[in-house]
Amino acid sequence: MPGLLQPLTRAVTYTRWCHLLVAAFVPFAGAFIHPGLSRPAPATWVVIGLQPVPLVLAAALIPAVRRAEGLQARLMLFPGAEARVRSGGAPKVSAAPSASWSDRARTGLWLVLRMETGFVLALVTGLLMTLSLRLAGAALGGSGDAAWLGFTAPGWVYGLLAPLPLGAMAAAVVAAGALAAGAAGRLLGPSGRERLAALEERAERLLEHQRIARELHDSIGHALTLSVVQAGAARAAGSAEFTSRALETIEETGRAALEDLERVLRVLRTPSPSATARPDLTQAERLFGSARAAGAEVDAEITGALDRVPGPVSREGYRILQEALTNVVRHAGPVPVRVTVTAGDRSLLLEVTNPPPDTLSPPSGTGGGSGVEGIRERAALLGGRADAGWEHGHWVLRAELPRGDGRA
Structure with a gap:
């Protein structure tokens, strides 16, 4: 059990979370223009997540974007010198501008992956935090407050269920952060010319x-x-x-x-x-x-x-x-x-x-x-x-x- 909770004690887990959530700002900002956020259907969420992809790929053509993403990844995705728990096998991330079309292509893939992962993580974070709060409210207000679950139970049952969404959210945050760190090493790592x-x-x-x-x-x-x-x-x-x-x-x-x-x-x-x-x-x-x-x-x-x-x-x-x-x-x-x-x-x-x-x-x-x-x-x-x-x-x-x- 202590080993499962260890990632939650590391600062890099939360810096990775923030790094991905910042990228989710792009699709949410575009959603205010089209198609809006008024009770969107599941298919609408797919449109919201995919419509900024051409814009992000166009940004990857700018050489300085790769440098900016590399510096951010170094700072936010990997433990620093002051970290209590070191990551011995952390991949090297380049901080040089794009020097070839291969660099631009890998930068574009990284930007899309970061944005989509952050977008999904933002939705999962909001959904699970809302669920946990509603369960906590049902535990305090009685069984009738949780009729939306499809069953009724004593308040203490909802109190036991309330931490489960938070645990699922923590697991999602850790998994998404590990995915981002691994992808950064491959997509933002040094090119053959840099090596x-x-x-x-x-x-x-x-x-x-x-x-x-x-x-x-x-x-x-x-x-x-x-x-x-x-x-x-x-x-x-x-x-x-x-x-x-x-x-x-x-x-x-x-x-x-x-x-x-x-x-x-x-x-x-x-x-x-x-x-x-x-x-x-x-x-x-x-x-x-x-x-x-x-x-x-x-x-x-x-x-x-x-x-x-x-x-x-x-x-x-x-x-x-x-x-x-x-x-x-x-x-x-x-x-x-x-x-x-x-x-x-x-x-x-x-x-x-x-x-x-x-x-x-x-x-x-x-x-x-x-x-x-x-x-x-x-x-x-x-x-x-x-x-x-x-x-x-x-x-x-x-x-x-x-x-x-x-x-x-």
């Missing part, structure tokens, strides 16, 4: 999150790796002069990492073009200096004009080179590193070669972490490719990025 746009927007957000994650991994990971290597080398060297140089390198690397972090945070706060400026290959010497400060012997050869490489390609190339040098410092330590950067007419070629820590016995694995995989992802996003592996006792990373037209 596709939502999926594209979500995909763009995920791609942006991945890009920011890669940026943080490359810049902060690079800085932390160099700092850890410098700190360990300074402790092992036991030289005041070397320690001073190491601390200076750690300071410079930390300052650069903070600049990168602040830039990423600016992108998150205000994604404007001025906030998305990122380092490119014209600043490659900064990477070489950091690697040399960590003990690596970097021999760099640059061919071609780096300042003419398209921006997206140059920026991704910088990050690939940064990740490659970070991996060298992290996994091989202070070893000779050969870096070749070739800016060709059609592609940008990057190659980083280094021996293992012990040149007599190169490691059998390919290295841990996600650095190489991140390099492959960056190259693939630009339509290029990247490979890494052991060749003749040296670890070689190669990346080829097509220059294209500069778009990414």
Whole structure:
């Protein structure tokens, strides 16, 4: 029994009731014009309910009507955040204007369904409330007041019957509200175009999150790796002069990492073009200096004009080179590193070669972490490719990025 009465304790039951009764105003308003409400016959009620349908369908052709109906349905047909009882499976209702004839057709069906359901519910509400009041009056006035029922009984019998119409009315209200909520999800729900746009927007957000994650991994990971290597080398060297140089390198690397972090945070706060400026290959010497400060012997050869490489390609190339040098410092330590950067007419070629820590016995694995995989992802996003592996006792990373037209 408590489960049957639970819908009557929910505010959404009564907001749905009001939402449907408001729609019943249209046929009742038209009835005052034609055919009138003076003792209408059953067939007249059918005419009253159906005559506004063409007008309602015409209104559905206006794109803004779908938006208005969607906003009303969200507010009146589904529990809000403050509801004591949540509706976990509430369908999503669109609040966008009609963008196609399919949207207009579904809006028209919804308007007709809402109006007709509200019209029938208004008649049922009036009929059952009147019946309950007459039964209550018969219970107070004696058996003769209920002769219209076709039988006579003591007053207390009519008193027991009086709540039954109210119960039937409550059941009708709950059922009509559930019908309206279900129909709203189907008829006012997002169209295929809206769902596709939502999926594209979500995909763009995920791609942006991945890009920011890669940026943080490359810049902060690079800085932390160099700092850890410098700190360990300074402790092992036991030289005041070397320690001073190491601390200076750690300071410079930390300052650069903070600049990168602040830039990423600016992108998150205000994604404007001025906030998305990122380092490119014209600043490659900064990477070489950091690697040399960590003990690596970097021999760099640059061919071609780096300042003419398209921006997206140059920026991704910088990050690939940064990740490659970070991996060298992290996994091989202070070893000779050969870096070749070739800016060709059609592609940008990057190659980083280094021996293992012990040149007599190169490691059998390919290295841990996600650095190489991140390099492959960056190259693939630009339509290029990247490979890494052991060749003749040296670890070689190669990346080829097509220059294209500069778009990414």
